[in-house]
Amino acid sequence: MRKTKSAPKGKITSKFEVWPYDPDECIWHNDPKCVGSVTVDIKARTITFKHISGKAPILYIVLLVMEANKHWRRFVEKDIEDAYFSSYSLLTRANDVASTEIFLAHNCENDLPVIEKRLVHVEGIDKEVRECVFNSMEYYLLVGEVDFCLYSWKDRLQELRSDYDFKYIR
Incomplete structure (x- = not known):
């Protein structure tokens, strides 16, 4: 990721902009793009999304952005093999x-x-997410319904760029 900056030691932060909801399901009302950040904490093995400005995104978009983060994807791929996921549910x-x-x-x-x-509080009629923190198990349970893990992070990044006008910013 070119536009990734290192936060305090052990954390990698990426700032981005993206359309806040699915264009196939919603009509745009001149809403501004969401500007947010995703921080991967290497020591705690967690990922944090924070809404910075613009229209807050829906949960699906937040999960897509997390999935496209190659640093986070490495943790999830290693942890998916653990058997303790089966005793948890949402x-x-x-x-x-x-x-x-x-x-x-x-x-x-x-x-x-x-x-x-x-795990997360989804608010408003538009089902917006302002901030959330997940470890790999929590993340895996959330995306398990959508079969996100069948795709590579490059495929996910390409989908974000083409469908949601996603891009990393400084």
Whole structure:
């Protein structure tokens, strides 16, 4: 990545701009592009998305941007082989029309899910995400429904560039 800068030691930050939602599902209302950043923490093995300006993106776009990050992809590919993913699941709670929360849960002895933490809060009618932090397991569970991992990060980056006008910025 040309436009990647090193943050404090052990963190790699990439700033980008992208259309905030899927052009096949939404009509553009002259909304500004989303400007955001993705930070990969090498020591903690986490990825953080932060919305900086413009229209906040939908969760799918955030996951696409994370998938296209080659530094993050290396962690996910190594961790996918771990078997402990199977004892975890995601729970979704729709608070009202304009708010949804996604929780990470593990299965206890009687197969009932026990919530460990809230992963992401999706807000507004447009289902915007302002900030989120995932480790590789949480990320894998979120993208597992969409089969993101079948594609290379280069394919994902090309899709972002062609469909969502994605580009790294300084």
